[in-house]
Amino acid sequence: MTDIINTLAGIAAQDPLDKLRDHRAQAKDNAQLSFEALLEPAETGGFSHRDRYAVAAFTAGLLGAPAAEEFYRDLLRDEDEVASWEIAELLDEVLLELDSRSTVRGPYGTFESAALAAENVPGPWLSVEKKSSEVLGAQLAAGLEFAHLLVLHPRDSRPEHMALLLDAGWDEDSIVTLAQLVSFLNFQIRISTGLTALVHAPATTLPPVSDEPPEAGDGDGEATSARDSAASSKGSEALARVGERVSTYPGLTRPELFQQSGLGWVPWIPSPRRT
Template sequence: MTDIIDTLAGIPPGGALDQARRARLQSRENAQLSYDLLLHPQEAGDLPLETRRAVALFVAALHGDAGIQAHYRALLVEVAPDLVPVIEGLSVQGKGVGPFGHYPAGPLSAENSEGVSFTATGVAPPLAAALNHAHFLTLHPRDASPEKLQTLLDAGWTTPAIVTLSQLVAFLAFQLRVIGGLRLAQSVSPAAQPATTH
């Protein structure tokens, strides 16, 4: 079975990282299942496939990972190629190095940061709301509030769609962190590579 994390991290079969991931088979399979359900659903339900993939490309682009961005670009091309330049253009407008936002008054308040603001334009209102929410979750998680969800409801989103959208953004953050860690492990540990024969 293809494993998207192994593929995007460039993990060759037979190495220490491959073996380590296989040793935690349930975790590996659950991550792949989440990817399949969120990005390749049999039934998209209240969250259309093109919206899912547009958000995935947007989040990957915000993180600045060219390889993962290329993967999600290809997925969006399959269902809505005209959206690709729009989404990538919006990601340039929204890019920043977070997390931003404000903590409750206390010792952590010294780390408060306004960061970059973002409002999606040039796309349909439901997709704009999705991109705004994805940007908020990715770069401004400290500023969570009921009002943020109300914005989606006001744009016509259903509660199940909001839940799925939030799950998608959370999965992408997880996937990006795991892939980054695996790439780093490969770069510093020769043991992560498969043995070669001469």
């Protein structure tokens, strides 16, 4: 199979940049194997190829990677052309809202620790509308909302989001694969974007990006608060329905500030079964 990172970056076989990548042959091979395991597995379980390509195209769009978005939409089009166009329309709506309501493209979110409140950044959430859900299905719609969470609201992740996925029909193994897929795409797209920059000199100088949190417009705070409240209620209801399938660890002691020492780790859902 053609090396996908080279494809996304526009690097031909035996190109000097391809030979440069060969200096880290194991990293190059593992990146390709990760693509094959996550996007082209022989056995898909409860996470179909169609839904994997849809999540990949949507994630690439959120990350501002048009080459990767088109690549994965082409794969999706071969599986479900209607879904491919629906993903494109959904991305247009999401990105338009991001641009109209915020001066930065994430990451957004609220830290649980009050000591980090000064670093909180408000930003829009995604709730897939009924029209898109009817085309894509409830399970994929929930998966896209989860991908949006991981890309743009990682600090807002809560056990309730596992419950929402379970409630929409995802099983525990597929949820882990979904999270791995979104994480891998972040890696793949960053590598291919860096290589593309080496292949093509930038045509223009990009304007500086502000590090300041975006300012909410008139009435925006109330609308955001209402959406956050509705999303929280939806997650709490889902958590109640799935019961012990999601662990919340109410007595867990969490750090109040960033620290360099090691952290313990506990899962919200069980690790995938090994066969």
